[in-house]
Amino acid sequence: MPFQLYTVNHLTHSLDEVSRAATLAEAAESQWRDRDGVHSLVILSTCNRVEVYVSADPEVRLVDSREVDEEDETAQAIPLHECDCHAHQAQTAIPPADTSPNPPLIWNFIEGREVAEHLYRVAAGLDSMVVGEAEVAGQVRRAFTRAQELHEVNGLMIRMFEGALATSRRVSSETSLTGLGRSVVSVALDLAAGDLMAGSERAEGASGSSREVAGASPGDSTRDWRGIKALLVGTGAYAGNAVAQLRARGVRDLANVSTSARVHAFAQAHGTRVIDPANTVNALAEADLVVACRGIGAPVLTREQVAAALALREVHRNPLIILDLALHRDVEETVRDLGGVKMWSLEDIRGHVPALAVTQIRRANAIIEEGLADYDAAVAARHMDPAIVQLRAIFEQAAGEEIERLPQTDLIPRDTAIRAIRHVVAKLAHTPTVSAHMAAESGLGADWVEALATVWGLTPEVLEAAFVEER
Numbered sequence: 001m002p003f004q005l006y007t008v009n010h011l012t013h014s015l016d017e018v019s020r021a022a023t024l025a026e027a028a029e030s031q032w033r034d035r036d037g038v039h040s041l042v043i044l045s046t047c048n049r050v051e052v053y054v055s056a057d058p059e060v061r062l063v064d065s066r067e068v069d070e071e072d073e074t075a076q077a078i079p080l081h082e083c084d085c086h087a088h089q090a091q092t093a094i095p096p097a098d099t100s101p102n103p104p105l106i107w108n109f110i111e112g113r114e115v116a117e118h119l120y121r122v123a124a125g126l127d128s129m130v131v132g133e134a135e136v137a138g139q140v141r142r143a144f145t146r147a148q149e150l151h152e153v154n155g156l157m158i159r160m161f162e163g164a165l166a167t168s169r170r171v172s173s174e175t176s177l178t179g180l181g182r183s184v185v186s187v188a189l190d191l192a193a194g195d196l197m198a199g200s201e202r203a204e205g206a207s208g209s210s211r212e213v214a215g216a217s218p219g220d221s222t223r224d225w226r227g228i229k230a231l232l233v234g235t236g237a238y239a240g241n242a243v244a245q246l247r248a249r250g251v252r253d254l255a256n257v258s259t260s261a262r263v264h265a266f267a268q269a270h271g272t273r274v275i276d277p278a279n280t281v282n283a284l285a286e287a288d289l290v291v292a293c294r295g296i297g298a299p300v301l302t303r304e305q306v307a308a309a310l311a312l313r314e315v316h317r318n319p320l321i322i323l324d325l326a327l328h329r330d331v332e333e334t335v336r337d338l339g340g341v342k343m344w345s346l347e348d349i350r351g352h353v354p355a356l357a358v359t360q361i362r363r364a365n366a367i368i369e370e371g372l373a374d375y376d377a378a379v380a381a382r383h384m385d386p387a388i389v390q391l392r393a394i395f396e397q398a399a400g401e402e403i404e405r406l407p408q409t410d411l412i413p414r415d416t417a418i419r420a421i422r423h424v425v426a427k428l429a430h431t432p433t434v435s436a437h438m439a440a441e442s443g444l445g446a447d448w449v450e451a452l453a454t455v456w457g458l459t460p461e462v463l464e465a466a467f468v469e470e471r
Helices: 015-034 113-124 135-149 156-174 184-207 237-249 263-270 277-286 303-312 333-337 346-350 358-383 385-405 414-441 445-456 460-467
Strands: 003-009 038-045 049-056 065-067 107-111 229-233 253-257 273-275 289-292 320-324 341-345
Touching (some): 003 015, 003 113, 003 156, 015 038, 015 049, 015 346, 049 113, 049 156, 107 113, 113 135, 113 156, 113 358, 135 156, 156 358, 184 237, 184 289, 229 237, 237 253, 237 263, 237 289, 253 263, 263 273, 277 303
Parallel strands (some): 065 107, 229 289, 253 273, 289 320
Antiparallel strands (some): 038 049
């Protein structure tokens, strides 16, 4: 049964389409899992991709899709509706209706070995919005673990995911790809830095004093960040990543808006303050930077709240910088139209990702090819399983027939046991003997002997004796 992959990702779709795909996949997962002909199912959903990995009967199709050639770079660089790809004609099963006013969502579709190639690249960070992004391996691992816990993955798909994750670890340890590549959070903070530091310099010039803390050297790159007040929305992996990177840049004043029951545990673990939802407007008024990464499917911060916060801010304050890193927008889009706000969304950030050293990418690709070679060997070995099972069944049948003929006593005479063993050997040797004679009569004797030597490990001396011409 060939592997299938349905994917909506940042390379061929807008992030709004990725968001729609995430909603549809979540709603349709149980339907896909229970469908006849589906044997394994893993759903990977991140901020810039939604992918459904499936092991299924050939006639099964889960969603409307178009085939994409993974080697066609143009298909990976333009929107899917402009791609010169042909629609797959197989029977489809559409997930719950998408009632949005947007055009129908069409997923990229690939199958066979190309699915493994794609997964290995994704896990290694080569297919991310920010090449070398370290977080994606953890996201792949969590998706795989979840599928295992739900008993949705088995067989070769387990081998494929395990191989992809092992290869990802090699790429991380044997190249500097992860160090060269920065996460989405890091890129977003770099984009925000210009506005934050410009505002800091204006404030410093107006007051005649510096915002740097005691002990910071004039050349310390963190001196301006130390005066920044940051407000977080969310308690997930991106929020934790944001806290770590803000701390590394020197930010000391970090607070979380209470939007879930997890916020207190998160705050205790990361050393942040908790803001009661009723005080959100005041917290926004005091903040320099907002990092929103909850992604619950509906905005957490509204235009009304932000406008009220801006009215409370001092006139000379720098613009309120908002980084909306949620796939499902956490901040109402119209907030960016307010004066005194600079907002960056994932779509905005996508155009500012850094390039990486070509040599590191080449090395990563070489490691991936080595990992895929191991995977191919595992697939080839599994293809031999039916033959091995059949061979064992023949052996067991021959042994079973002789066991049935043995006396029903606790002690069996030696000569009876010897005869039974020899009967089993004779039965097992009968078919190979007949086929050997037939091969020899057809001029294929040498091929037959070589095949037998491979299976049974015959010595070179035996092979040489078999090929000696009759005197």
